[in-house]
Amino acid sequence: NRQQTLSEGTKLGIVTQLSSTIGVTIPSNYLIERIPEGEACKELIPEGKGANKSNKLNGNNIPTIPSHGKQHPCRKCYQHFDTGNELFKHLRNQCYPEEIRQQINKLTEHISDDKQREQILKILWKYGKLFDISEPSKIDIILKNAIDTGTHRPVHTPPYRKSNKDQETLRKEIDKLLKNGIIEHSTSPWSSPVVLVKKKDGTTRFCVD
Structure with a gap:
């Protein structure tokens, strides 16, 4: 029963809406409760069951997600769309950087058949984020015990x-x-x-x- 303070962004579970209750799914080491619809429901899901297609802003100026149907969020402006096609059109016309537009147009400018060119454009725009060079790409993982060096002495090689x-x-x-x-300052007996x-x-x- 010792109290603990969780760090910001700690995930406790997933909140989903059922027909008459809000189901809170939390890992087994936490309690599982049913919260009836009402004032508590409005606080958890501001849009509630009567959500429409328009997206309203919450206290952090981020659009709330309507509770019905699968939503397709824009990773740039956080606006949500009912279909993937609507999202692709939005990204293509508004949120993708000019560099992406230039790259995709350059890849398809040699196609003379307008119909085929439009089909290829749809595929490229569907995966448009792969052409986004405005931000560096990196693998956001933490390696744990990648190499077991045992009792071997650290290898330290001075700069060439x-x-x-x-x-x-x-x-x-x-x-x-x-x-x-992508890199950070560190102190280690190992050096390459x-x-x-x-x-x-x-x-x-x-x-x-």
Whole structure:
């Protein structure tokens, strides 16, 4: 019965609406209760059963999700749509960056048949977020015990000697990775030097030896 303070964003379960009650599904180590419809229901789901297609803003200026039917949220402006087609049209016309429009149009500009071009455009716009280069992509996972080194002594290799030009390239790349949250400062007895590899297009690939 010891009280605990949960950190912000901690997930306790999933709230779903049933015909006459609100079912709160919580993991087994928590109590499971039925909350009858009424004032409590209005607080949990502001739109209630009478939700219409229009999206209203809650206290955080984020549209509330109507409680009926499957909804398709826009990852940019948080607006919800009843069908995937409505969402795709919205993204295509409003929320996708100009860079995506240019890339998709460039990929289809060689197609002379208008019907075929429109079909390809629909497929590309359906997966338009794959062409979004406005934000860096990264795998948001935490590796746990990826390599079991046992009792082996830490391997520490000092940085390789580099020219002034390579040092400047290295500094810019590190600053960019830090800014985008892909890497972070750390302290460890293990150390591997960075290797800059020239690619075919003349740019530099940032590697770790």
